[in-house]
Amino acid sequence: MMHFEIKEEYDCVRFGILKINGKSIRTPCFWIGIEPFSKPNILDYMHLKTILVNGYKILDKHVNIGKIHDYFKADAIMMDSGGFQLMKKNIDVSADKVLKIYRETKPDIGVVLDYPFNPQNPSDRFERWKKTIENTKIMFANSDGVVLMPVVHGYTTEELKNACREVKEITDPKIVGIGSLVPLVKTVNMKKFMEISKTEPFKFLIRAISTVRNEFPESFLHVFGVGSSTTMHLMFSLGVDSIDSMSWRLKASYGAIQLPAIGDRFITAKNGKRKELKEFSLLKNCTCPVCKNKSIEERKRLLDNAIANTFYNRAIHNAFVYVKEYEEFMKSLENGNVKDFLEMRMKENKYYRKIENYKQSDKNP
Numbered sequence: 001m002m003h004f005e006i007k008e009e010y011d012c013v014r015f016g017i018l019k020i021n022g023k024s025i026r027t028p029c030f031w032i033g034i035e036p037f038s039k040p041n042i043l044d045y046m047h048l049k050t051i052l053v054n055g056y057k058i059l060d061k062h063v064n065i066g067k068i069h070d071y072f073k074a075d076a077i078m079m080d081s082g083g084f085q086l087m088k089k090n091i092d093v094s095a096d097k098v099l100k101i102y103r104e105t106k107p108d109i110g111v112v113l114d115y116p117f118n119p120q121n122p123s124d125r126f127e128r129w130k131k132t133i134e135n136t137k138i139m140f141a142n143s144d145g146v147v148l149m150p151v152v153h154g155y156t157t158e159e160l161k162n163a164c165r166e167v168k169e170i171t172d173p174k175i176v177g178i179g180s181l182v183p184l185v186k187t188v189n190m191k192k193f194m195e196i197s198k199t200e201p202f203k204f205l206i207r208a209i210s211t212v213r214n215e216f217p218e219s220f221l222h223v224f225g226v227g228s229s230t231t232m233h234l235m236f237s238l239g240v241d242s243i244d245s246m247s248w249r250l251k252a253s254y255g256a257i258q259l260p261a262i263g264d265r266f267i268t269a270k271n272g273k274r275k276e277l278k279e280f281s282l283l284k285n286c287t288c289p290v291c292k293n294k295s296i297e298e299r300k301r302l303l304d305n306a307i308a309n310t311f312y313n314r315a316i317h318n319a320f321v322y323v324k325e326y327e328e329f330m331k332s333l334e335n336g337n338v339k340d341f342l343e344m345r346m347k348e349n350k351y352y353r354k355i356e357n358y359k360q361s362d363k364n365p
C-alpha cells in the first residue's frame with residue numbers, strides 16, 4: 001500500500017518517489033494546507049497534486065463529509081487532526097475519535113493526534129509528549145488499514161532520540177513527521193526554549209532534522225508547517241522529503257503577499273515593521289489567477305491590504321506563488337542545477353548563510 005524509494009541525492013537534497021494507494025508522488029513534496037468549510041477554496045482556482053487537510057473543524061463540528069477524495073480533488077491527501085487548534089480551543093478529542101474520522105474520510109495519510117510544544121512555555125512538554133506517544137500506541141494498534149504518520153517532538157537532541165526510540169517500539173515507520181519546529185523559524189521570544197535546547201533556534205532546527213533522519217534513514221521525512229516561499233527551499237536543502245504550509249492563507253489575512261525568494265511584503269506599509277513592496281519586477285512576472293493579464297497598477301490594487309475585500313485575492317496569489325516556487329525547485333532537480341537554484345533563491349536568506357557554519361560546528365563541537 002505504501003513504499004518510499006530514494007532515487008538520488010544531491011548534497012543533502014534527496015529525490016525520491018512515494019508510492020501510496022496506487023499513486024506515485026515525486027519527492028520532495030509540498031502539501032498545501034487546506035481547512036474544510038473555509039473560503040476561498042483554493043482548489044477552485046488551481047489544480048493541486050498534494051494537499052494537507054486540517055481535520056479540526058470536522059472533529060469540532062462532528063460533520064460527516066464522506067470520503068475526502070470526493071470532497072477535495074487532489075492526487076494525494078494527507079489529513080491532520082488539528083491537535084494544535086483543538087488544544088488551543090480546549091476541545092478534548094480522543095485518538096479513537098480521530099481514527100474514526102480517518103476511517104470514514106479515507107485520506108492517503110492520517111497524522112497521529114499529537115500535542116505540539118510551545119517554546120514560550122515549554123515546561124509541560126513531557127506531559128504533551130506522553131499524550132502524543134500514548135495516542136501513537138492506540139492509533140497504530142487499531143489502524144485497520146489507515147496509513148498513519150507518527151510525529152516526534154523534542155527540544156533537545158536527547159529528547160528527540162528518545163521520542164524516535166519510543167516510536168520504534170510501536171512501529172517501524174515508513175513515513176515520519178517532526179513537529180514543534182514552526183515557532184523556531186519565527187522571531188518570537190525564545191529565552192525559555194534556549195534554556196532547554198542550549199542552542200540557537202535555527203541551529204536546533206538543523207540538528208533536529210539530521211537527528212530524526214539518522215534515526216529513520218530510509219523513512220519519508222515530513223516537517224510540519226515550515227513551507228513558506230522562503231523556508232521551503234531551506235527545508236529541502238536540509239534533506240527534508242516533505243513539507244506543508246497553511247501560511248498562504250494566514251499571511252493573506254494579515255495583509256502580506258508572497259513572492260519568490262523574498263519574505264512578507266505589503267502593498268501599503270502602515271508602520272515601520274511592515275515591508276512595503278518594492279520588487280515590482282517580481283510582481284510583474286506573476287501569472288496567478290489574480291494577477292494574470294493585469295497591469296501592475298491593477299495588481300497592486302487587487303492585492304492592497306489597505307483596500308477592503310482583498311483577502312481572497314492575496315490568499316489565491318500566495319498559494320499560487322508557493323506552488324510555483326515548488327515547481328521551480330522540482331524543475332531544477334530534474335535539470336541537475338538544484339545547487340545553483342538554491343543559491344539563487346536563498347542568497348539573501350540569513351538562515352541559509354548560517355547553515356554551513358552550523359553544520360561544521362556540529363561536526364566539530
Ligand SMILES: [Zn+2]
Pocket residue numbers: 286287288289290291292317
Ligand atoms: Zn499574483
